[in-house]
Structure formats: structure tokens, C-alpha cells
Amino acid sequence: MQATSRNFKDNAHRALEDANLQKAMGFVRTGFIDKRKAAADALPEFEALRDAARDIKNHTLANLDRYLERYEAKATETGAQVHWCTTAEDARETILEICRSVGARTATKGKSMIAEEIGLNDFLERNGITPIETDLGEYIIQLRKEPPSHIIAPAVHVTQDQVEADFRSHHKALPADRSLAEPQQLVAEAREMLRQKYLDADVGITGANFLVAETGTSVIVTNEGNGDLTQILPKIHIVIASIEKVIPTLEDLGVILRVLARSATGQEMSAYTTLSTGPKRPDDPDGPEQYHVVILDNGRSAMLGTEYQEMLRCIRCGACMNHCPVYHAVGGHAYGWVYVGPMGAVLTPSLIGVDQAGHLPNASTFCGRCESVCPMRIPLPKMMRHWREREFERHLNPPAWRWGLKAWAFLARRPRLYQALTGLQVRLMGLAGRRRGRFASLPLAGGWTEHRDFPAPQGRTFQQLWAERKRAA
Amino acid sequence: MSGERSSTARGQILGAIRRAVKRDGTDAGSAVERRLAEHPEGPRVERARLPHEALVALFVEKVEAVQGSVARVDSPEALPEAVADYLKRHNLPTALRVAPDPALTDLPWQEKAPLLSVSAGRAEAADAVSLTGCFAGVAETGTLMLASGPEAPTTLNFLPETHLVVLRESDLVGPYEEAWRKLRAREGAEGPGGALPRTVNFVTGPSRTGDIEQKIQLGAHGPRRLHVLLVADGEG
Ligand code: SF4
Numbered sequence: 223m224q225a226t227s228r229n230f231k232d233n234a235h236r237a238l239e240d241a242n243l244q245k246a247m248g249f250v251r252t253g254f255i256d257k258r259k260a261a262a263d264a265l266p267e268f269e270a271l272r273d274a275a276r277d278i279k280n281h282t283l284a285n286l287d288r289y290l291e292r293y294e295a296k297a298t299e300t301g302a303q304v305h306w307c308t309t310a311e312d313a314r315e316t317i318l319e320i321c322r323s324v325g326a327r328t329a330t331k332g333k334s335m336i337a338e339e340i341g342l343n344d345f346l347e348r349n350g351i352t353p354i355e356t357d358l359g360e361y362i363i364q365l366r367k368e369p370p371s372h373i374i375a376p377a378v379h380v381t382q383d384q385v386e387a388d389f390r391s392h393h394k395a396l397p398a399d400r401s402l403a404e405p406q407q408l409v410a411e412a413r414e415m416l417r418q419k420y421l422d423a424d425v426g427i428t429g430a431n432f433l434v435a436e437t438g439t440s441v442i443v444t445n446e447g448n449g450d451l452t453q454i455l456p457k458i459h460i461v462i463a464s465i466e467k468v469i470p471t472l473e474d475l476g477v478i479l480r481v482l483a484r485s486a487t488g489q490e491m492s493a494y495t496t497l498s499t500g501p502k503r504p505d506d507p508d509g510p511e512q513y514h515v516v517i518l519d520n521g522r523s524a525m526l527g528t529e530y531q532e533m534l535r536c537i538r539c540g541a542c543m544n545h546c547p548v549y550h551a552v553g554g555h556a557y558g559w560v561y562v563g564p565m566g567a568v569l570t571p572s573l574i575g576v577d578q579a580g581h582l583p584n585a586s587t588f589c590g591r592c593e594s595v596c597p598m599r600i601p602l603p604k605m606m607r608h609w610r611e612r613e614f615e616r617h618l619n620p621p622a623w624r625w626g627l628k629a630w631a632f633l634a635r636r637p638r639l640y641q642a643l644t645g646l647q648v649r650l651m652g653l654a655g656r657r658r659g660r661f662a663s664l665p666l667a668g669g670w671t672e673h674r675d676f677p678a679p680q681g682r683t684f685q686q687l688w689a690e691r692k693r694a695a
Numbered sequence: 696m697s698g699e700r701s702s703t704a705r706g707q708i709l710g711a712i713r714r715a716v717k718r719d720g721t722d723a724g725s726a727v728e729r730r731l732a733e734h735p736e737g738p739r740v741e742r743a744r745l746p747h748e749a750l751v752a753l754f755v756e757k758v759e760a761v762q763g764s765v766a767r768v769d770s771p772e773a774l775p776e777a778v779a780d781y782l783k784r785h786n787l788p789t790a791l792r793v794a795p796d797p798a799l800t801d802l803p804w805q806e807k808a809p810l811l812s813v814s815a816g817r818a819e820a821a822d823a824v825s826l827t828g829c830f831a832g833v834a835e836t837g838t839l840m841l842a843s844g845p846e847a848p849t850t851l852n853f854l855p856e857t858h859l860v861v862l863r864e865s866d867l868v869g870p871y872e873e874a875w876r877k878l879r880a881r882e883g884a885e886g887p888g889g890a891l892p893r894t895v896n897f898v899t900g901p902s903r904t905g906d907i908e909q910k911i912q913l914g915a916h917g918p919r920r921l922h923v924l925l926v927a928d929g930e931g
Contacts (some may be wrong), residue, residue, distance in 0.1 A: 447853050
């Protein structure tokens with residue numbers, strides 16, 4: 223997927239003016255937050271499980287080489303074919319070779335953010351293999367030729383009316399006067415359209431939520447059942463997983479599953495959690511004849527041992543974006559790449575470079591909600607701050623910004639001058655904004671006031687108030 | 696060639712990890728071996744540590760909370776009637792695709808449910824209703840644990856619109872830890888060369904999606920209806 227993270231500011235501007243998007247984002251605000259809270263509150267051990275989940279991943283990351291080796295050994299022993307890939311290009315080539323080995327013309331796909339990360343669909347298409355997304359959200363955005371805007375709900379930016387319009391314009395063979403007014407009718411139509419595709423596909427490609435080292439097993443977690451149909455019907459099942467997906471044991475899987483769905487959708491368990499170990503056994507009546515696992519690094523090993531290592535604990539639940547006021551306002555596309563919201567703001571610069579994605583860590587109000595809901599207790603705001611510091615050191619900020627910070631630093635070192643100037647400014651602003659209590663626009667702060675008001679100050683600075691209270695006491 | 700590319704990449708990736716985690720060769724990886732051998736349990740979840748009857752009640756409550764349904768059946772012989780009843784009540788087709796498991800195929804179908812047409816095998820696209828066994832039920836979340844094998848094709852769990860599952864009460868467990876223990880104890884799963892079944896499905900309610908404006912719809916790609924026939928078999 224081509225990154226446009228560099229244009230975050232323009233992207234965000236457009237997003238704020240997009241009425242459909244703003245309507246769709248309203249459902250995120252109301253949908254996910256209450257459900258997560260109810261699920262977390264209903265399990266007394268939830269906080270202890272979060273601690274345990276964090277510790278499991280920390281232990282695994284400290285021994286990542288060993289767990290990967292153990293995973294590979296066990297997977298191979300049970301008949302899996304394991305392929306290691308350092309880059310996105312390696313992974314694409316590897317997958318293409320497997321597809322070509324059976325003369326594949328179509329490949330069904332379960333939802334996989336890694337497949338998005340490596341731009342798999344376009345690549346397969348260019349090489350004569352038609353990729354078919356089967357997750358409803360992915361199917362919708364494939365029709366719309368759009369990237370995902372959320373890691374677990376990729377079409378969260380699309381309204382029901384838009385889905386209806388897309389289905390009408392793409393499913394031309396169906397009667398034009400059919401009713402599609404109800405969501406259930408849209409779901410049924412997608413189900414119908416994809417049925418035969420599952421059966422015809424030569425290859426099924428899924429991601430993996432986890433790789434279990436103990437048993438050489440890959441695990442997917444879904445609600446629709448599309449991932450399962452994708453992997454049991456074709457001759458070949460290809461799993462694509464990044465190196466940090468490995469966890470030690472089945473018990474560890476149980477601990478993390480208990481926090482995953484609750485954090486993601488507020489379910490206690492997603493409808494389907496599927497463990498796959500090797501290809502179909504000789505006496506099995508169904509299942510894939512070949513089972514390939516592509517293990518991808520693509521920049522992750524370089525995060526180990528740095529201040530961003532903790533990001534590798536992420537289990538892609540989406541809670542951080544569901545609770546992020548910036549994400550609510552601008553949606554996922556503004557982030558310009560696969561990973562969005564707070565986790566994207568940390569991960570994207572790590573994977574594609576801070577020069578490409580330096581704006582993202584600034585897209586934060588540092589309200590801390592992301593960290594407070596992250597099941598893996600990833601200190602997202604701290605890591606965003608690290609990126610800001612790095613960006614500043616490397617002078618990647620625009621000159622006006624750097625000049626502003628320098629001017630502030632000059633004043634901050636001269637308290638009398640600082641107080642005099644801020645006192646004057648606050649008094650003036652207090653007078654000017656007295657009537658409405660807020661400014662709809664302010665010179666030099668147009669970027670702020672275009673989409674929100676700036677509250678008018680009361681006429682005195684914090685320092686003045688402090689001094690008065692001290693005198694009064 | 697992909698084989699060569701893979702082994703070069705393998706060396707690079709593992710090398711980069713070792714440098715980053717500062718592996719110095721003194722530690723023999725004993726913490727890793729210990730964890731794999733002992734597979735320690737995480738925090739104890741109390742909810743499902745219950746006596747049998749209460750466990751059954753919790754299981755039923757949890758399945759219903761995710762839009763599944765449960766019927767209690769007194770004995771395996773009563774299954775054909777219970778199945779026929781359910782299909783009739785929901786106005787569903789009478790052609791039933793049954794897992795090729797003698798415990799299911801040998802039931803008195805002809806005698807007790809003559810209106811059903813029963814065939815055994817994996818699911819095909821046209822099959823509307825399936826009936827399978829179940830390796831375990833996990834009361835903690837109302838989850839069914841289905842393990843693939845010669846007598847348990849996975850397609851039956853996903854292709855038909857209606858999935859009926861026979862769960863014996865003695866296969867009901869409380870928390871996930873008990874489910875893992877049961878899976879490990881399964882023949883051939885433990886020890887060198889041991890393997891889990893090709894597919895283990897944890898199924899919690901029927902298929903669903905929230906992809907259209909976050910409104911939950913059932914029957915996205917997998918079954919629209921999930922019905923559990925919980926058979927008393929002397930436990931509790
Ligand atoms: S950073 Fe945490 S909250 Fe965000 S997706 Fe990852 S695990 Fe979930």
C-alpha cells in the first residue's frame with residue numbers, strides 16, 4: 223500500500239469536511255466504547271489478565287529468536303512449509319511463487335493487515351491472479367478501491383447508503399429493483415456473491431493473530447466465518463504473519479484471548495477462534511493439502527532493543543483508535559497507511575520511516591485514553607513523544623514551528639518579559655472574546671479554529687492568579 | 696528461488712533479533728524450555744469454577760447471550776426427535792448432513808425421525824443443515840470446541856446456514872485452562888511428534904458482522920443459526 227502519511231495535514235483537512243465520513247465516525251464513538259467498558263467491567267480478573275498478557279509478550283520478545291525457532295521446528299514437524307521473508311517484496315514474491323505452483327487464477331483472502339502492509343492485492347492482480355476479499359468490510363473497500371480505515375473494521379468510514387450504492391453498481395447481474403434498505407439484506411447479498419468464490423479459489427490467504435510456538439499452530443480470530451471458509455476450501459492455505467505474532471503456549475493464548483475480544487468489540491469471545499496445525503491429515507475428509515506460513519520481518523526486528531520495542535506487544539485489537547479523539551475526528555484514511563490511530567502513529571514511522579510519517583505522532587492530544595484501554599499496556603503517548611523528539615532533533619519540523627518554539631524558549635528563560643507579554647495578550651484576548659466566551663477564528667491559529675472554537679481567557683494568566691491566591695492566603 | 700531466499704532471510708532475521716536482545720550465549724534458554732514444558736496458567740478466572748449443574752446453567756446462559764440456543768436432551772437415543780423438532784419449529788429444510796461419526800450416524804434416525812433425510816460426510820455448498828459432535832464445551836464463555844478428524848470434517852461447521860452441535864454433558868468444562876488440558880490429553884497430541892488436530896475451532900455463537908454501521912447482523916458467511924443439543928450422559 224502506497225503511504226500518504228506525509229500528507230497527514232491535508233488528509234485531515236479533507237476528512238473534517240467529508241460529511242459521510244463524519245456521519246460514519248459517529249458510530250465508532252458510540253459503538254465501541256460502551257461495549258468495551260461493559261465487557262471489561264463484567265470480568266473481575268480483567269486487569270490482572272492485562273498484566274499477564276503484557277508479561278507474556280515481554281518474555282516472548284526477550285526470547286523472540288528462540289520462540290520463532292521452536293515455532294518453526296514444530297510447524298515443520300506437523301507438515302507446514304515455513305518461509306522467512308525480510309521485506310515486503312520478499313513476501314510478495316514468495317506468495318506469488320506458491321500461487322503459481324498450482325496455476326492459481328483466484329485467491330480468496332481473510333482480513334489481514336499484513337497483506338495490506340505489503341500491498342499484496344495489487345501485486346497479485348498485476349501478476350494475473352485475482353484476489354477476492356471475503357471479510358465484509360474488506361469486500362466493501364475492495365469494491366470501492368479504498369484502503370482500510372480501521373484495523374478491525376476496515377470499512378468503518380462507509381455509511382450504509384454508500385454500501386447500498388456500491389452493491390448496486392457492482393452486482394449488475396442482480397435485479398435492479400431489489401430491496402437493499404436493511405443491513406441484513408446487504409449482508410445476505412455479500413454472502414451470496416462470495417459463496418461460489420470460496421469454492422472456486424485455488425488458494426486461500428489469511429493472516430494470523432498468533433503463532434503458538436509450543437504446537438506449531440497459527441490462530442485466526444474472526445466473527446464472520448469468512449477466514450475459515452477461506453482456509454478450508456482451497457487446495458492451499460497460505461498464512462502470512464509477522465515475527466512478533468509468536469507466543470509460547472496454549473495457556474498463554476488463553477490469557478491473551480480473554481483480553482482481545484473484550485478490548486476490540488466488547489465481546490467475551492469473537493465468534494470464531496481457529497487453531498490450524500499443518501495441512502489436512504491423510505484421513506481428514508476436508509482441509510487444505512498444503513499449508514504454508516510466511517514469516518515476515520519488514521522492519522520489526524529493528525524495533526527490538528529500542529524505545530519502540532513495546533509496540534511489538536500490540537495484538538491489533540483497535541481499542542486505542544476506538545477511544546482516540548483525533549481518530550474520531552479525522553478517521554483512518556488521514557493517517558495515510560495501513561495502521562491508524564495511536565498505534566499507527568507509533569508503528570508507521572517505525573516501519574516506513576519518520577521522514578514519511580513524522581506528522582502522525584503529532585496527531586495526538588496526549589489525553590492518554592489509548593494507553594488506559596490498551597490491553598497490552600503499551601505506553602502509546604510516551605512513544606509518540608519519543609517520535610516527536612526525534613523528529614525535532616532531525617529538524618523535520620517546518621521552519622515556522624521551529625522558530626515558534628525558539629521564540630518561546632527565549633521568553634521562558636526571561637520570566638519578567640514572559641509575564642509581561644502573556645499578561646498583555648491574555649488581557650487583550652479576554653476583552654476581545656468577552657461577549658461570546660470563545661473565538662471562532664484567531665489570527666495565526668486558523669488551523670486550530672477552523673474546526674473548533676478557542677475558549678476566550680478570563681483576562682488573567684495562571685501566574686497572576688497564583689500570585690493573587692498566595693497573597694490572599 | 697524461494698528456498699534460498701527463505702534461508703538467507705531466516706539467518707538475517709534471527710541474527711538481527713539476537714543482536715537486539717543482546718543474546719550473549721551464557722543463558723541456555725532454560726526459561727524458554729521451562730515455559731514450553733510446564734505451560735504455566737495465567738491468572739485464575741473464577742467465573743466458571745462451579746459444580747456441574749451450575750456449570751450447565753452458566754454454559755446455557757453464555758450461549759444464549761451470543762444468540763445461540765441450547766436444548767437439553769435426556770439420552771443419545773432422544774437426539775433424532777430433538778433434531779426433527781428444532782428443524783420443524785424453525786421451518787428449516789429436512790435434509791440433514793451429519794458428521795461421519797458412528798456416535799451420530801448410528802442413532803435411530805429412521806425409526807424416530809422418519810421425515811428427515813440423513814446423509815453423512817463433509818459439507819457441500821448446497822447443504823443447509825449440519826449436525827456434528829463436539830470435543831468440548833467451555834462454560835466460561837459459552838464456547839464450543841470442535842476438533843477436526845476423520846469423523847469430524849471442518850466444512851460442516853461453516854458452510855451450512857444452520858449448525859446443530861451435539862455436546863455431551865461430560866465434555867463440558869469450566870475455564871479455558873481445562874479445555875487446554877483436555878486437548879493435550881487427547882490421543883496423539885502430546886509428546887515428540889505429537890500434534891493438535893489440523894483444525895480446532897472455538898465457536899461462540901453464530902456467524903456475525905458489524906461491518907455496516909456497527910450494527911450486528913447474524914449469518915455473515917458462516918451459520919446463521921447455532922443450536923446445541925446438550926446430552927445428559929450420567930455426569931452430575
Ligand atoms: S496498541 Fe494496544 S489498544 Fe492499540 S491496537 Fe495495539 S493492543 Fe490494541
